[in-house]
Amino acid sequence: MRRTRSTPRDNWAERIESHGLAFHKTAHPEHLSRPYWDESVHYVFEMDEVLALEKVVEELHHMCLQVVEHVVTTGRYHVLGIPEWVAPLIEASWRRGDPHLYGRFDLRYDGDGPAKLLEYNADTPTALVESSIVQWYWLQDLYPNDDQWNSIHERLVARWKGIASKVADGPAHFAWTNGDETGEEVMTIAYMQETAEEAGLPGVAIAMEDIGWDSGRERFVDVDEQEIRTLCKLYPWEWIVAEPFGRHIPGTPTAWIEPIWKMILSNKALLVLLWELFPGHPNLLPTYLNTPGNLTSYVQKPLLGREGASMRIVTPDGNEQRTQGSYGAEGFVFQQFCALPDFDSEHPVLGAWVVENESAGIGIRETSGLVTDDTSSFVPHRIPL
């Protein structure tokens, strides 16, 4: 793994906009001098290195599935702050084998030692369009003879074919929240719909805010009052179950994608349970619930935080740094502090994509600080053949 400079395509902004990155300006704070999509640099990986990382990703994912089985079997939902009435829904969903689609691991990797799991975004991962499409076209434009760790698009389409055979006939609905004004989420869910349609599953777009509840039929309905049979949502489960319509979910046959059992994975307490079940695993960092334990330097993360908010970092020199945010009511995890690697004073995090149960590719985001937040920039990568 190395970082190298390269000349951006003359029309790079128009190119990435035509590939779906409409939000590269709106989702990025305006005062930053660095664009969100930065192709003036990129990373170069060796094939052997990527093949080894693929194995790590799939092993981590299977360990996560074992955590789900553990929680469902032991009933330890309280560790995750999951409400009691939700537990039977998770158990039923897991036991039925409700189909799941995708997720993104955030990995610390410096090209040398083992990759370390920072977190798993298994319910509402974003940075999908830039990973799957935009960097793919970058490769075709500039390095058409090279390879890229990126079969995300192909795998999503293939996975939708599998899902389409398991869900009810008729269109699937694709829901996002119109509370996001940057366009990032609408583009992400529109992309999901496009991959589903390529797989032969027709889609209907709907904002979460527009979903209706028909108390006569006891069904969720769309703006045309048609039943929502399959709902692919870019909206977190912990919000869904806390909102008024959440109470209608028991008893309705809607197939949700991601399924509700993903609540166990989209929670930072996953990191605690992984360390408990697989102590000393080379790809895990020691993590504890509501206490730093024996850790002298650590990152304190809210169980249900997003975009690097509400974090507290105590570094080995004793300094403390906090990020803004109001998350944390459900509790915190304390994860051993492991500084992100330094490449030309930038700190990359590998967002490693999983489609169903297989590794599908990566997207790299860099920040100048310790926390990968909305100031980060996306940087493409290639594998010379």
Add this chain to the structure above:
Amino acid sequence: MPPQEPTRRLSSRAVKVGMLSALSLTLVACGSKSTTAHCVDRSASAIGKAQGGYRTVADGFCNTSDIDSGRTSSYTQYFWYYGGKRDSRGFVSGGSSYRPSKGKIKSNSGHTLSRGGFGGGGRSGS
């Protein structure tokens, strides 16, 4: 010469971006358009939304070619809404964001239907 081992490629062979591309360019251009047509605002006030209605806005917010093509722009803030009833406050309800292609099923269950029970959380991706 020994046969060369087939190399496994790690990248997608083809990536199609049809709808996504069109939608992206619409979002990028948002705010700089001044065409003449007729449309509704997704982020209407809570009063209208609670009743399942959309606030009508000046037609210029929507794309007229969407009507001819039957394409739905329901991801964008402003989109075409077909049919339904417009009340005195300018809220339209009971119609569809999809252009009817054959006989439209008329809404008849307004009294058992509620909306707005999800949402309002802001950005949700991670």
